[in-house]
Amino acid sequence: MLTEQxxxxxxRSDLIIDGATATWDMRIDGDINxxxxxxxxxxxxxxxxxxxxxxxxxxxxxxxxxxxASEHESFLAYALTQLKHRxxxxxxxxxxxxxxxxxxxxxxxxxxxxxxxxALGAEIKxxxxxxxxxxxxLSRGKKSTEKLMEGDDEDEDEDESESEES
Numbered sequence: 001m002l003t004e005q006x007x008x009x010x011x012r013s014d015l016i017i018d019g020a021t022a023t024w025d026m027r028i029d030g031d032i033n034x035x036x037x038x039x040x041x042x043x044x045x046x047x048x049x050x051x052x053x054x055x056x057x058x059x060x061x062x063x064x065x066x067x068x069a070s071e072h073e074s075f076l077a078y079a080l081t082q083l084k085h086r087x088x089x090x091x092x093x094x095x096x097x098x099x100x101x102x103x104x105x106x107x108x109x110x111x112x113x114x115x116x117x118x119a120l121g122a123e124i125k126x127x128x129x130x131x132x133x134x135x136x137x138l139s140r141g142k143k144s145t146e147k148l149m150e151g152d153d154e155d156e157d158e159d160e161s162e163s164e165e166s
Contacts, residue, residue: 002135006128015122017129020044021088022122026115030108038091042119044126050085057081079116080104086119 002010016023025039046054061077062069069077080102087094087103094115096103104112 002128002132005124006131009121009125009128010132012121012125015118015125017044017122017126020126022118022126024118024122026118028111028114030106030111032107036091036093036108036111038093040090040094040115040118041088042086042122043088044122046082046085054081054085057084076109076112079112083112083115083119086122087115 014024020043022042022044023039024042027035027037029035043050058077058081059066061081062073066074083104084102090103093106094103096105104115106112
């Protein structure tokens, strides 16, 4: 059975899943720099080494005392490092002007949050789709088994009536 969140993720038409990647087209107004328009392609999940690398980079961004970072700083560090590993292709506005900087170093934090929401939404939609396929296959298998069992019961009834006639 799919959860409510999984059901909603499958209905999310702005994310197009193709294999283990997702495409998302955006047109969102920023708080500072106007409207952002472009298409992103995301990985639908991070492998274990990518997860570790993203978290290591998040901690590095927060410095020696990450526990003293504000909630806002923690969110930005999480968002940018997750997106570094999740984004496959991005529109030009996302690129960094310096190789030393993370991509997505833009003035409009609402855009960063929207891109992270789409990237994480792609993972949820992808995993929900896999779970739905699995549940559908199990359901079909169960129905086939029940159908076969019903057929065996009918065959046994026929065998019993034939032996009674003899």
